[in-house]
Amino acid sequence: MGVEQKLGNMGIATTTLEQAVAWSRTNAMWPMLFGLACCAIEMMSAQAAHYDMSRFGMELMRPSPRQSDLMIVAGRVSRKMAPVLRRLYDQMPEPKWVISMGDCASCGGVFNNYAIVQGVDEVVPVDVYVAGCPPRPEALIHGVLTLYEKVRGMKFAEIKK
Amino acid sequence: MPDIQEITVDDLKHLVSERAIQGETVLLNMGPQHPSTHGVLRLLLELDGEIVVNCIPDIGFLHTGVEKNMEAKTYQKAEVMADRLDYLNTVGNTLAFSLAVEKLVDLDVPPRAQTIRVILAELTRFQSHLVWLGTSALDLAAMSMFLYCFREREYILDVMEMCSGQRMMTTYIRPGGLWRDVPVEFEAAVRNILKTFPKRVDEYEALLTRNPLMLDRTYGIGKLTGEECLNFGVTGPMLRASGVKWDLRKDRPYSGYEQYDFKVPTRTEGDVYARYLVRLEEMRQSLKIVQQALDKLPMGPVRSNNHKYVPPPRSEIGVSMEALIHHFKLWTEGFEAPQGAIYSAVESPRGELGVYLESDGGPRPYRIHWRTPSFDNLQSLPLMSKGVLVADLVAIIGSVDIVLGDVDR
Amino acid sequence: MEKNLQPILGMLKKEFGGTASEYRGDVSLVIPSGKIVAACQQVQAQGFELLSALTAVDYWPEESPRFHVIYQFTSVAMNLVLTLRVPVPGINPSLPTISHLYRNANWRERELWDMFGIIFKGHPDLRRILMPADWEGHPLRKDYPLGYEEPQFTFNFEEINLRKPYAKE
């Protein structure tokens, strides 16, 4: 964080600022429109009216990595797609998180063969793993809320300079 | 982790026009991560301003090696992967796999199971057309259509979950019948769908069919004639929108489809608008089939009693010795299919979904090839997109209704 | 076997000398690899407009005809289905292309080159289609390993954790 680099830990002042920053991050975290396979269909129904992820601040699925804070890897990552996924992760601006949705993204799932990367944590650092094949929309929303706990728990001190 | 390979113009020079080599036209990636490619399809576009001079599709970004993986699994375990191929037509995939295995081992299926299979397959066709209608209307800026379609889709997913416990990847259809009988509330839920959905389809029709915006964006765009379709191996709604009346449910019926009377909608223009009309009419016909199948649902067993291939019901295991032996053998080693090679095809929402299954007498398929419709339907995209605007290309991709799990396998 | 498939089959057998066989109602004709393009032209002339499937089978330990390339034709007008099988040797397997007759053979042949290593002479743009461009080996061959990696459960969590290439930030 910018202020942390400049002012260092100032007790009360930075904790209230942390809460303010955490509040602003968790209430408007825009995921990147990055559907790969079957989990993308469940992500779409989680985004649609019935389950409505917009209630949790995910109002828009931004197609370009420049305007997104969160990458939901929804689906199986093939060997040909892995470098593209890494490039998209690098092009996202800094406070960024990754949810690996579904078994195929988390550990290769039912496809244990030459074509699938066995777990997307070999390509991008993952914050939250959501189990299920495909996980129900409620499971994805539960994953999102666990990510929000992680974001709220972030202290400025440990943030990488 | 290898980096992305650098592609220069000269190693594509046999594909692009010479104006690209002189740098007059722009080579642009409508790449794997793009909102309107309906999945991880990469189109290398050669653009002259907004006009698409050349479109070179590049697929394989979702290649899961299903055919190789299925060779390493027994027939029961391999079916689980069949669901994930065309993830919008999950019941259709397991139906294609089960019909292929039943044809190979010559297994009978009780009539009740066949009727329930038809009901679930037609509901899946309806749900797949809903996702197509929602996403391709969203590409044409009809945002609310996406929300309406996914609202209806929840009802169908509830029925699937009621039967099998899983919303999408049900694996409910097994070689020899079904996993178990449908629950009691099944009939009421499907009746409710049959009561409300025709009105919903009329709502979509009212919103889009005579909408001047939709007409400007879809009428006369992406034309394909019947001969071109057949030459490209295009099947399904795209072929029927070009005037060729070829529907596997009608012409090569399977699983009891010959007992139902339904119309196969065809148009002659063969453009994006004709495909929209054909798919909308197919949604109505699917409801008619479900109606007739539900009225005629016979009682009886849902699994064949040929226990060499079909696990016996749990109640019998405690009683008879053969059932225990069959059960134990089937779930540890799987059944040995006779030596031979067969090809059996079903009509998926996208076209002819065929399974070439070859067995060498062992418990595992020696070779299984999935003839998926989107693989061939996508090959006609470069022909359709010559000289159109990029915005029209988006409408054409929507009308082809590709599912990348289907294309890359 | 549908009755109006007989004359076509008889004529094809006479002209290309293949051996016909029927299994579960599917008629298939084995044709030597030299005559496949002429056979496909003849089949297309007979009214089989749709090449519904083009795939291959790898009989690995046998070396002489190691691959069987399978052409599956469908006639929409006459509602008929016919299969042609072509044995191909294992050492630098190659076949002439039929993408000028059926345009969907273009990608199908590219897939066979990518997955089995069967070269199609005369193909306009024979590149890998499903695997990355710099991939070595042809995955669907029987002697190509499945690429199975041991899944990480609780009992073997630590030792797999050591050698799992986690992504650095």
Add this chain to the structure above:
Amino acid sequence: MLLEYAAIAAFILVTTLIGFIAIGLGTIFGPKHATDKKAMPYESGMNPIGPGTRRMPVRFYLIAVLFILFDIETVFFLPWALVFRQLGLFGLAEMFLFIAILLVGYFYAWKKGALEWE
């Protein structure tokens, strides 16, 4: 008289202030990790082919100019809309004349095919 101008000045001041605050907070507090990969142009995850800047077809410029032209026309509606009740019939006729002139330009552009893409 001065009071109205003060109100407009305050309005302009507050709007620019809000703009600068929003961007300023971002630059001060936002973490900055510029990596070379992040600076590369985004082309749906692939490497762009060929130079980024090249000759653009003139039609893009044409459409941009037409847009600006008719956009400014709508800008003139806003002050007119505030006071058109006091102006009465004269204001209405004046505005219709203004629109008519611009419509002539619009039909000219339409017939010359500036709106079609080819």
